[in-house]
Amino acid sequence: MKGRTTMEVGADGVAVITIINPPVNSLSLDVLQSLRASFDEALRRNDVKAIVVTGAKGKFSGGFDITTFGGIQNGKTESPKRGYVAVEVLTDIVEASRKPSVAAIDGLALGGGLEVAMACHARISTSNVQLGLPELQLGIIPGFGGTQRLPRLVGLSKALEMMLTSKAVRGSEAHDLGLVDAVVPANELLSAARRWALDIVERRKPWVSSLYKTDKLEPLGEAREILKFARAQARKQAPNLRHPQVCIDVIEEGIASGPRAGLWKEADAFEELLRSDTCKSLVHIFFAQRGTSKVPGVTDLGLSSRRIKKVAVIGGGLMGSGIATALVLSSYPVVLKEVNNKLLEAGIGRVKANLQSRVKKGKMTEEKFGKTMSLIQGSLDYDNFRDVDIVIEAVIENVSLKQQIFADLEKYCPPHCILASNTSTIDLNLIGEKTWSQDRIVGAHFFSPAHIMPLLEIVRTQKTSPQVIVDVLDLGKKIKKTPVIVGNCTGFAVNRMFFPYTQAAMLLVEHGTDLHKIDRAITKFGMPMGPFRLVDLVGFGVGVATAMQYIEHFPDRTYKSMIIPLMQEDKRAGESTRKGFYLYDDKRKASPDPELKKYIEKAREISGISVDPKIANLPEKDIIEMIFFPVVNEACRVLAEGIAVKASDLDIAGVMGMGFPPYRGGILFWADMLGSKYIYSRLEEWSKQYGGFFKPCAYMAEKAAKGAPLSSGPMKQAKSRM
Numbered sequence: 113m114k115g116r117t118t119m120e121v122g123a124d125g126v127a128v129i130t131i132i133n134p135p136v137n138s139l140s141l142d143v144l145q146s147l148r149a150s151f152d153e154a155l156r157r158n159d160v161k162a163i164v165v166t167g168a169k170g171k172f173s174g175g176f177d178i179t180t181f182g183g184i185q186n187g188k189t190e191s192p193k194r195g196y197v198a199v200e201v202l203t204d205i206v207e208a209s210r211k212p213s214v215a216a217i218d219g220l221a222l223g224g225g226l227e228v229a230m231a232c233h234a235r236i237s238t239s240n241v242q243l244g245l246p247e248l249q250l251g252i253i254p255g256f257g258g259t260q261r262l263p264r265l266v267g268l269s270k271a272l273e274m275m276l277t278s279k280a281v282r283g284s285e286a287h288d289l290g291l292v293d294a295v296v297p298a299n300e301l302l303s304a305a306r307r308w309a310l311d312i313v314e315r316r317k318p319w320v321s322s323l324y325k326t327d328k329l330e331p332l333g334e335a336r337e338i339l340k341f342a343r344a345q346a347r348k349q350a351p352n353l354r355h356p357q358v359c360i361d362v363i364e365e366g367i368a369s370g371p372r373a374g375l376w377k378e379a380d381a382f383e384e385l386l387r388s389d390t391c392k393s394l395v396h397i398f399f400a401q402r403g404t405s406k407v408p409g410v411t412d413l414g415l416s417s418r419r420i421k422k423v424a425v426i427g428g429g430l431m432g433s434g435i436a437t438a439l440v441l442s443s444y445p446v447v448l449k450e451v452n453n454k455l456l457e458a459g460i461g462r463v464k465a466n467l468q469s470r471v472k473k474g475k476m477t478e479e480k481f482g483k484t485m486s487l488i489q490g491s492l493d494y495d496n497f498r499d500v501d502i503v504i505e506a507v508i509e510n511v512s513l514k515q516q517i518f519a520d521l522e523k524y525c526p527p528h529c530i531l532a533s534n535t536s537t538i539d540l541n542l543i544g545e546k547t548w549s550q551d552r553i554v555g556a557h558f559f560s561p562a563h564i565m566p567l568l569e570i571v572r573t574q575k576t577s578p579q580v581i582v583d584v585l586d587l588g589k590k591i592k593k594t595p596v597i598v599g600n601c602t603g604f605a606v607n608r609m610f611f612p613y614t615q616a617a618m619l620l621v622e623h624g625t626d627l628h629k630i631d632r633a634i635t636k637f638g639m640p641m642g643p644f645r646l647v648d649l650v651g652f653g654v655g656v657a658t659a660m661q662y663i664e665h666f667p668d669r670t671y672k673s674m675i676i677p678l679m680q681e682d683k684r685a686g687e688s689t690r691k692g693f694y695l696y697d698d699k700r701k702a703s704p705d706p707e708l709k710k711y712i713e714k715a716r717e718i719s720g721i722s723v724d725p726k727i728a729n730l731p732e733k734d735i736i737e738m739i740f741f742p743v744v745n746e747a748c749r750v751l752a753e754g755i756a757v758k759a760s761d762l763d764i765a766g767v768m769g770m771g772f773p774p775y776r777g778g779i780l781f782w783a784d785m786l787g788s789k790y791i792y793s794r795l796e797e798w799s800k801q802y803g804g805f806f807k808p809c810a811y812m813a814e815k816a817a818k819g820a821p822l823s824s825g826p827m828k829q830a831k832s833r834m
């Protein structure tokens with residue numbers, strides 16, 4: 113049995129029903145059955161006057177049990193019958209009952225959890241709760257009546273905002289909105305809820321059925337205008353997603369035809385969306401994201417993370433200052449070291465600017481800004497390094513400079529101190545070559561801007577100790593990053609996948625595809641921007657430096673295009689020079705540049721390539737495949753080499769590091785939906801026509817031959833660089 117409820121009846125005549133299903137008291141099918149049985153019993157018993165519903169261990173409920181989705185999708189678990197929870201249990205038993213019920217909410221009431229609470233006749237919460245309907249994040253809509261009750265409790269506009277953004281509200285805001293009736297301290301929660309329930313019995317408090325409240329709803333005409341606006345916004349923000357539109361349709365049905373009709377429409381839409389590819393992909397991402405910090409041989413050894421009290425960052429450039437910002441934002445005291453006063457001031461200035469931008473956006477108060485800034489201490493030497501627990505080096509990519517820094521760190525830092533490098537290209541073994549500290553050397557690869565980008569690649573060598581990895585994993589989570597563990601190699605996971613992405617785009621342009629058509633197709637697919645707009649943003653300097661690394665390490669599959677070097681000769685460097693693949697105005701708005709043709713034609717001449725009519729007229733589907741299948745191919749290599757622990761880590765690395773659309777489930781999840789055989793055959797075909805850049809790797813060939821999913825992993829995990 114997966115979870116249950118208990119019921120205790122007090123001398124006051126209040127039955128307290130407690131949801132128990134650790135860790136978040138999710139509503140499994142067993143919990144839902146048990147909840148119904150508890151309610152039935154409470155309604156039957158003569159000694160029960162009123163009911164309080166709560167969750168065990170300070171958490172009301174994290175919603176419907178997401179682990180059951182897979183079973184329902186593949187038919188192994190039977191879905192509850194149509195309308196069973198939303199209509200039969202929550203509406204016709206809980207809400208329609210002749211005994212009042214009050215939800216006592218602590219910790220969280222999300223999704224189905226909040227929907228259960230909304231079916232009760234009142235809600236009492238603590239101040240620190242999270243209340244929300246985040247179902248859209250999973251590709252579904254609220255399915256236990258939330259689309260009908262939330263608008264009636266908080267008003268249509270706020271309900272739409274909460275559902276479409278999946279953002280939760282805290283206790284006091286929920287109170288102001290009318291979502292909860294009172295906010296009380298945690299130790300008074302149950303007694304306040306009991307009293308409230310008895311007050312309803314005594315008619316001292318109103319007996320409210322949320323489903324039939326109308327005072328917060330606008331007249332139909334006005335409501336339709338609000339819904340029309342929400343539809344347009346959702347279409348603009350998520351053009352590839354259907355479920356936000358379905359959610360709005362379901363809400364509208366309830367307003368136009370009454371809440372019961374809305375409930376039935378919700379039930380049908382929920383069932384259909386639960387089986388959609390979008391839901392499967394987003395649920396995969398939900399678990400994959402939580403799975404990145406589960407590393408066999410590391411996190412299963414029973415090690416606890418050591419407390420990190422103070423951090424040092426070496427280098428106050430763009431990366432170093434971004435990393436320092438991320439750390440102080442999570443209340444870590446940081447020593448920022450630079451080589452001279454001018455650079456130090458510039459570094460601290462960058463941290464200040466990063467924080468000030470939060471103040472401007474209303475995300476930080478002036479007082480908090482002052483407190484956060486006070487956590488940064490500048491330094492020109494290692495005197496302040498004697499009590500740091502971790503150092504993150506973020507200087508330029510120069511081997512001997514890094515070697516010197518690490519040798520110095522070994523001298524000045526305490527012996528337990530973790531020595532991390534933010535290098536994106538240099539072998540960590542080389543960096544630590546001049547030290548005896550190989551077991552505490554680790555990579556902490558942030559993505560720019562480091563205080564905003566959510567991914568952290570934690571790079572381990574064969575000598576990095578599991579304790580150090582556990583510590584950095586914990587630090588990563590504390591600074592709100594999703595950490596992914598990778599092995600030591602050129603480009604790690606994200607840059608290895610990024611490289612074929614931009615290379616394929618260059619290849620297509622040289623062979624005749626219009627570059628704007630490529631950027632358009634890729635953006636339509638769901639990437640935040642196309643490859644050419646991205647290269648402009650990153651800058652040609654960084655692009656060429658990375659390409660050099662690839663030519664050196666993977667010469668057989670590097671496509672050498674002269675387009676960028678030719679543009680560099682004319683002092684084009686991308687957005688920073690306002691001229692790259694696009695022209696940029698003061699507001700960074702990109703427009704096409706007619707001069708581009710000249711560089712492309714010259715590059716073709718140098719490579720001896722002529723326009724291929726097939727490539728010049730490539731349909732969007734083929735553009736997407738010719739750009740992403742090489743990425744899939746590289747992801748397969750990364751997996752086969754043991755650089756990534758598991759396929760789902762690469763899905764997360766792609767989503768968080770490259771902007772791959774999460775609703776496609778990540779690069780390998782998406783690839784498996786298309787099938788290994790198909791991808792292999794296309795790559796084979798292109799490699800014959802356009803060269804080794806497309807050649808499918810041995811791992812892919814093996815999976816295609818067996819018709820096996822690419823995400824199934826190597827038969828035997830490569831020892832490689834782990």
Ligand SMILES: C[C@H](O)CC(=O)SCCNC(=O)CCNC(=O)[C@H](O)C(C)(C)COP(=O)(O)OP(=O)(O)OC[C@H]1O[C@@H](n2cnc3c(N)ncnc32)[C@H](O)[C@@H]1OP(=O)(O)O
Pocket residue numbers: 135136138139174175176177178179220222223224225227246247250253254255256258399402403
């Ligand atoms: C019909 C209904 O309308 C449909 C629904 O209700 S769909 C579900 C809606 N609910 C949600 O989307 C909430 C999803 N959960 C979350 O956002 C977060 O997990 C949380 C805010 C509840 C807790 O966050 P946090 O404390 O950081 O812990 P987190 O690591 O995320 O979760 C702890 C564990 O609970 C699991 N979990 C969380 N919510 C779950 C859920 N609804 N079902 C099953 N497992 C869940 C996680 O997978 C994780 O498991 P693990 O330890 O084995 O990895």
